[in-house]
Amino acid sequence: MMQISLGPYVITEADRDSIWEVVRINEETLPEHYTLQFYYDIYENFPEGFLIARLDGKAVGYIMNRIERGISSFGLNFVKKGHVVSIAVLEEHRKKGIGTVLLNTAMERMKKRGCDEVFLEVRVTNDEAIKLYEKLGFVKVRTIQYYYSDGEDAYVMARRL
Ligand code: ACO
Ligand code: ZN
Numbered sequence: 001m002m003q004i005s006l007g008p009y010v011i012t013e014a015d016r017d018s019i020w021e022v023v024r025i026n027e028e029t030l031p032e033h034y035t036l037q038f039y040y041d042i043y044e045n046f047p048e049g050f051l052i053a054r055l056d057g058k059a060v061g062y063i064m065n066r067i068e069r070g071i072s073s074f075g076l077n078f079v080k081k082g083h084v085v086s087i088a089v090l091e092e093h094r095k096k097g098i099g100t101v102l103l104n105t106a107m108e109r110m111k112k113r114g115c116d117e118v119f120l121e122v123r124v125t126n127d128e129a130i131k132l133y134e135k136l137g138f139v140k141v142r143t144i145q146y147y148y149s150d151g152e153d154a155y156v157m158a159r160r161l
Pocket of ligand 1: 094121
């Protein structure tokens with residue numbers, strides 16, 4: 001089991017028994033919620049990319065991703081891509097580098113699984129997240145109108161791995 005230390009925080013792969021902790025963080029931090037089965041499906045698809053950050057054993061952040069095949073965000077070729085389905089850090093633990101480590105580690109894992117690129121959707125007003133993605137080399141590739149259930153648009157952001 002991989003273990004990355006970031007000051008007092010420890011980042012590891014999630015296991016099936018810790019998925020409820022991810023659900024709890026998601027419900028506290030994001031308006032997009034999922035069924036428990038959805039989390040398990042993501043976990044089965046790419047377990048080594050499902051990561052949790054902890055402080056003294058308590059989960060404070062996560063990233064979950066899926067491996068997909070489809071048309072490249074950068075051209076017309078068919079590629080294997082990592083899809084960042086959701087990333088979140090509890091508010092009181094933000095701006096300490098946790099999101100950066102979660103995303104960088106997930107991208108390394110995607111590359112090991114043979115992904116050529118990585119993409120995600122983000123609310124067009126989510127400046128903090130967009131800034132993090134741009135810092136890590138993502139660019140906005142298109143806008144999806146009314147992507148979210150409240151009508152907000154999404155940017156699709158992507159980078160090559
Ligand atoms: N000291 C001070 N600042 C730091 C440090 C540090 N040691 N380390 C990093 N930072 C800064 C970064 O430079 C960055 O600042 P900047 O944007 O002003 O350049 C900022 O902190 C954020 O970087 P991280 O700390 O690595 O990221 P964080 O752990 O805060 O997580 C996240 C970012 C996940 C977007 C968080 O804001 C969050 O949970 N938001 C709510 C949920 C959300 O919107 N998730 C994304 C939805 S889109 C999707 O899931 C695909
Ligand atoms: Zn998505």
